[in-house]
Amino acid sequence: MKKILTVLIIVFGINACSENPELEKKDSANSCSNKSLNPNGDSELSILMREFAAYSDSVKTDLLNQKEPRAKPENLAAMLSAKKTDENIDKNIFVPFAQSYIANVEYLYTAKPEDRVNAYNSMINACISCHHQFCGGPIKRIQKLLIPTK
Numbered sequence: 581m582k583k584i585l586t587v588l589i590i591v592f593g594i595n596a597c598s599e600n601p602e603l604e605k606k607d608s609a610n611s612c613s614n615k616s617l618n619p620n621g622d623s624e625l626s627i628l629m630r631e632f633a634a635y636s637d638s639v640k641t642d643l644l645n646q647k648e649p650r651a652k653p654e655n656l657a658a659m660l661s662a663k664k665t666d667e668n669i670d671k672n673i674f675v676p677f678a679q680s681y682i683a684n685v686e687y688l689y690t691a692k693p694e695d696r697v698n699a700y701n702s703m704i705n706a707c708i709s710c711h712h713q714f715c716g717g718p719i720k721r722i723q724k725l726l727i728p729t730k
Contacts, residue, residue, distance in 0.1 A: 623663050623665040624662035625659060625662040625663065625664045626665055628662055629659075632653060632707075633721070633722070633725070635650075635653050636700075636703070636704060636725045638650055639688070639700060640725055640727055643696055643700055643727060644727065649689065649696065652685050652688075652689060656681075656682050657682065659678050659681070660675060660679070665715075666714075669714060673713065674710070674714065677706070677709065677710035677713065677714075678710070680706045680710075681706040681707060684699070684702045684706045685703055687699050687702070687703075688700055688703055697727050698729070700727060701726055701727055704722060704723075704725045704726050705726075707722050707725075708722050
């Protein structure tokens, strides 16, 4: 008798959990879509940096395929004034790092084709240098953007 009761409880439990799978998927999607990628919330700067990471990944693909790098982001200078996750970051330290990154992006587009991989890696290293100072979390991800050289 206990076995039959156990089987019935399991069957009804499974059935109850899957009565409306579309509703479950919808609720699950809604709860996930509202979560931030950044544990401290999404600041203007963190959103920009995600855009720059996607841009860098695309440029890496272009360079590895020996293509011209795609157009640079138009909003590069926005990082100088974007709201930061931690508003206590010293602008006297952050701004030079940001300016270095911007200068490296600009150099990528003026470098000779044979120097572009080094220029690109300099751009990525500017990111890594800044993140060593302020926000170490994404460093491993950023390092994966580097293009190995001989």
